[in-house]
Amino acid sequence: MKRELVAKEYKWNLNNIYKTKKDFLKDLNKYIKGNKKLLKYKNKLSDFLTYKKFFLENEKINEINDKLRYFLNILDVEQNNSFAQELDAIYNQKVVELDGMFTWVTEEVKSFNQKEFLKKVENDKDLNSYKKFFVDFYKNLNYILPYKERNLLSRVSNSSSIIYEMYSALIYKDKKRKKFIFKDKKYDLDETTYAKILADTKPIEDQILRAKYSYEFKQELNNKKHTFIKLYDALTRENIEYANLIGKKNFFDLFFDKDDFYKSHLFTLLEASKSAKEVYREYLKIYKDFFGFTDKFYNTDTSLKFVKSNKDIIDVEKGKDIIKKVCSKLGNEYLLFLNKSLENYKIDYYESENKSTDAFTIPSDKYDNLISMNWTENWESVYTLIHELGHAVHFEFAKKYQPKPLNNFDNLIAEIASTFNEHLLSDELLNTNNKNLKINILQNNIDFVSLNFLSSTLWTKFELEVYKLIENKEVLNYTKIKKIIDNMESKIKIFNEYDKDMKYYEWFNISHLYEEPFYLFKYAVTVAISYHFFLDFKKTNDSTNYLNFLKEGGSLDPIELFKKYGFDCTKKESYDPLIKHIENLINNLKQELKELN
Numbered sequence: 001m002k003r004e005l006v007a008k009e010y011k012w013n014l015n016n017i018y019k020t021k022k023d024f025l026k027d028l029n030k031y032i033k034g035n036k037k038l039l040k041y042k043n044k045l046s047d048f049l050t051y052k053k054f055f056l057e058n059e060k061i062n063e064i065n066d067k068l069r070y071f072l073n074i075l076d077v078e079q080n081n082s083f084a085q086e087l088d089a090i091y092n093q094k095v096v097e098l099d100g101m102f103t104w105v106t107e108e109v110k111s112f113n114q115k116e117f118l119k120k121v122e123n124d125k126d127l128n129s130y131k132k133f134f135v136d137f138y139k140n141l142n143y144i145l146p147y148k149e150r151n152l153l154s155r156v157s158n159s160s161s162i163i164y165e166m167y168s169a170l171i172y173k174d175k176k177r178k179k180f181i182f183k184d185k186k187y188d189l190d191e192t193t194y195a196k197i198l199a200d201t202k203p204i205e206d207q208i209l210r211a212k213y214s215y216e217f218k219q220e221l222n223n224k225k226h227t228f229i230k231l232y233d234a235l236t237r238e239n240i241e242y243a244n245l246i247g248k249k250n251f252f253d254l255f256f257d258k259d260d261f262y263k264s265h266l267f268t269l270l271e272a273s274k275s276a277k278e279v280y281r282e283y284l285k286i287y288k289d290f291f292g293f294t295d296k297f298y299n300t301d302t303s304l305k306f307v308k309s310n311k312d313i314i315d316v317e318k319g320k321d322i323i324k325k326v327c328s329k330l331g332n333e334y335l336l337f338l339n340k341s342l343e344n345y346k347i348d349y350y351e352s353e354n355k356s357t358d359a360f361t362i363p364s365d366k367y368d369n370l371i372s373m374n375w376t377e378n379w380e381s382v383y384t385l386i387h388e389l390g391h392a393v394h395f396e397f398a399k400k401y402q403p404k405p406l407n408n409f410d411n412l413i414a415e416i417a418s419t420f421n422e423h424l425l426s427d428e429l430l431n432t433n434n435k436n437l438k439i440n441i442l443q444n445n446i447d448f449v450s451l452n453f454l455s456s457t458l459w460t461k462f463e464l465e466v467y468k469l470i471e472n473k474e475v476l477n478y479t480k481i482k483k484i485i486d487n488m489e490s491k492i493k494i495f496n497e498y499d500k501d502m503k504y505y506e507w508f509n510i511s512h513l514y515e516e517p518f519y520l521f522k523y524a525v526t527v528a529i530s531y532h533f534f535l536d537f538k539k540t541n542d543s544t545n546y547l548n549f550l551k552e553g554g555s556l557d558p559i560e561l562f563k564k565y566g567f568d569c570t571k572k573e574s575y576d577p578l579i580k581h582i583e584n585l586i587n588n589l590k591q592e593l594k595e596l597n
Helices: 021-041 048-076 082-098 103-110 114-123 128-139 148-158 159-171 191-202 209-216 219-223 225-245 251-255 262-290 299-303 316-330 334-339 379-401 411-429 435-471 478-486 512-513 520-540 544-550 558-562 573-595
Strands: 179-182 184-190 360-362 370-372
Touching: 021 048, 021 082, 048 082, 048 103, 048 360, 082 159, 148 262, 159 225, 159 379, 159 512, 179 209, 184 191, 191 299, 209 219, 209 299, 219 225, 219 435, 225 251, 225 478, 225 558, 262 299, 262 435, 262 573, 316 334, 316 379, 316 411, 334 379, 360 379, 370 379, 370 544, 379 411, 379 435, 379 544, 411 435, 411 520, 411 544, 411 558, 435 512, 435 520, 435 573, 520 544, 520 573
Parallel strands: none
Antiparallel strands: 179 184, 360 370
16 A cells, blocks of 8 residues: 555654744744854853853754754655745754854863862752763763864764765655566556465475566666766765774774773674574475475565465554553553554654655654555564654654653664564464464564574674775775675575576665664664563563663663673674574474475
8 A cells, every 4th residue: 555545643743843934944044043142152162150051942842853853854755845845944044054163162162170070960950861972971081082073073064964865865865666567467567466475375486586677676776886886885985984083993983982892792793693594595495395496496485475375465543552462461550652653643653755765753851753665565574664654763762761851872773672572572473273374473583583683693793804904095996896795604595586686686675774874784683582582581571671671772882781681792602592493483384384385
């Protein structure tokens, strides 16, 4: 179903925030003027009470900006919304006036007596929740540029955002509805049709249809491959240059915190993922044997459903009911926040040609959390929704139990609540007496864990290789991309290739590589930690420990927080329960298919 055809309650409604251009401009001008008024504090921040007054005024002014940016989120689901496009352009033009305007603040704060200042912050009822923020500031003080250099950098720092916009335009915008013809039958080249063809066609008879449709679906990426690679080179190069500019030893220190998740933690994770590779190979062999792919076996064959069920067509309302039932086990407070997150106009459910294909949640301190996804009427959609609702509910717990800014938290923490929900859903559905449904859920669960654990670590290795290459003053091009991908040690050599070059350009769709470097590994870490929480809940039938974790928000750094709840990222064996879980799922699937035959 297309977004344009569904009822308005299944879409975001941000129209009440700004109904007219005049209303938007009024707040935008108020924000700009408010910032300029703060210049009265320049050269006066040495007194703590004066600094406090400046800080709180600045926080109040930033609330206006939060409102402006919240409204402009509509462009994530309506990228051709002319009203929002115009306001977004005006916003970006106006805020340029503020570039470099407040670089002096850091210089003045640097001159404070650190120990004395932090003590005053700790003892101040209005600022004590910001102590962690200031501790982090002082920790990174060595990497803050002198005033003149920082002032100059702030004036040219919009170059990376322009590259992101170019990437977004290539991926999401300017898309034309295309048709694909195979054996005289026309197919739409869109996400919904793609999902149905890969999952619900005849294994042998339609094998070439799946492979050819996937090939045609990704040809826009192929046709723009040199542009995508050039953009990735530019973004990577800019990040490395910035790391050098601020005094970091290498790119690794820019993206990882020595006092938190660092090299030892990452390499422990990557080492643990190796032992899961052969386990996953066994899963792929199930496809090959079950469907009888004796001649060719393509990657596109691994989206086939082992069994089909008429009950697998799930509309939004049915999906919401399933999720409410599953999450009711976590208690009344969790259910309260869940129902709040499921209210009309807070979730944008359906696909549109000018909407992001990714599923995501946008948190807000003052406004409703927003969720965007593309509902395809299957179990994958239910999993996607319960995943995003995990984020939304986590933010609600943090907002209630932690003051600002401790109600915000690192993405390494954020993905735990979302993946916990997927473990919870799978466990509930595997109790069914419906054999076909059980097989489908086993399949979905293996795919979910494998994607988050194996695929995420694979592409993290890819990132490491690209960044090393550019740090060594080389230029990224298609030939070097091919070499990196061919040399990936985690590559599972079991597939035939319908198009031998597809693996070299299909990664352009992984938006995290462009928009959030070294983010993907977090999925691997968090799926293991969320399974750790799930095992505890399963054994005790008590959600208290898990809910306490949700209430922590960002009050602790990730590694400290994880250790508090019993997960040690320095130990490879911490990941063993998850790998054992994958093995058990695969063995259960084998047994169910054997009984089915």
